[in-house]
Amino acid sequence: MTKLRVFPDTGVLLAMMVFPKDQYGQPTLAGEVLDLYEEDVFDLIFSQAVIDELEEVIDRDFPEFRSQILALLAPFKGQLTRWPMPQEIKAALLYATDPDDAPIFAAAVVAQPDIVVSNDFQAFHTPRAKEFWAQYQIQVESLYGLLCVFGRRERKD
Amino acid sequence: MSTLTNEIRRITIRVPAALHKALAHVAIDQDTSLNRLAVEALEQYLATLKGKEGRFPLRELGDLLTPAAQARGLTEEELMQHVREARRRIWEERYRRMVETLRGRSAG
Numbered sequence: 547m548t549k550l551r552v553f554p555d556t557g558v559l560l561a562m563m564v565f566p567k568d569q570y571g572q573p574t575l576a577g578e579v580l581d582l583y584e585e586d587v588f589d590l591i592f593s594q595a596v597i598d599e600l601e602e603v604i605d606r607d608f609p610e611f612r613s614q615i616l617a618l619l620a621p622f623k624g625q626l627t628r629w630p631m632p633q634e635i636k637a638a639l640l641y642a643t644d645p646d647d648a649p650i651f652a653a654a655v656v657a658q659p660d661i662v663v664s665n666d667f668q669a670f671h672t673p674r675a676k677e678f679w680a681q682y683q684i685q686v687e688s689l690y691g692l693l694c695v696f697g698r699r700e701r702k703d
Numbered sequence: 704m705s706t707l708t709n710e711i712r713r714i715t716i717r718v719p720a721a722l723h724k725a726l727a728h729v730a731i732d733q734d735t736s737l738n739r740l741a742v743e744a745l746e747q748y749l750a751t752l753k754g755k756e757g758r759f760p761l762r763e764l765g766d767l768l769t770p771a772a773q774a775r776g777l778t779e780e781e782l783m784q785h786v787r788e789a790r791r792r793i794w795e796e797r798y799r800r801m802v803e804t805l806r807g808r809s810a811g
């Protein structure tokens with residue numbers, strides 16, 4: 547069976563890495579999604595755009611680990627999907643509440659995932675944003691929603 | 704059985720008696736030989752390793768970053784805010800002018 551291709555927003559990616567457990571040592575939603583990824587339940591697709599944002603945050607918050615992190619990521623450079631072209635970003639601009647998000651919207655489209663996962667509800671889950679994802683037959687989910695997709699949670703609505 | 708090549712090499716391994724007994728039972732249940740069962744298990748193990756090699760080392764990255772974030776008292780909300788700021792910097796440096804030029808061209 548073909549595995550679903552999931553595109554993580556940079557925030558989700560960081561939450562999976564840095565906050566997989568809560569203060570009581572219990573798995574967070576991001577931690578549960580990380581477990582599913584490690585169980586090979588789905589594939590994550592990474593964009594150069596997301597990795598560039600990740601590197602900026604590393605430079606700011608964890609500069610002492612920069613070289614180690616770059617070394618860990620180096621073997622995967624060839625798997626990254628490309629930065630979007632200006633025309634692709636322009637198309638996304640119409641649907642992004644904040645224009646800063648347009649490059650990430652466009653980067654997700656370039657990656658051609660089945661699902662975009664983001665917990666940024668004011669950017670990725672607005673009615674306009676959902677129109678955008680629908681144009682490309684991309685499903686947009688929160689971390690909770692992604693767990694629902696894989697039967698680990700039940701939809702609340 | 705899908706062997707990696709047709710050439711056969713011999714390896715001799717020592718296993719605990721209990722493991723040997725359990726494997727022998729499985730081989731009987733599956734109507735196969737102990738040798739074939741071992742080869743299939745080794746092939747599956749290699750395939751698993753290969754699969755893991757292709758996956759991003761998120762856990763390893765987290766092992767570095769989580770203690771550092773805890774030591775600094777960095778919250779998830781703060782980190783998300785830093786992502787937004789990084790996004791804005793990248794957008795301004797890399798794309799704003801290009802997209803505005805494009806927008807101007809199509810309007811004119």
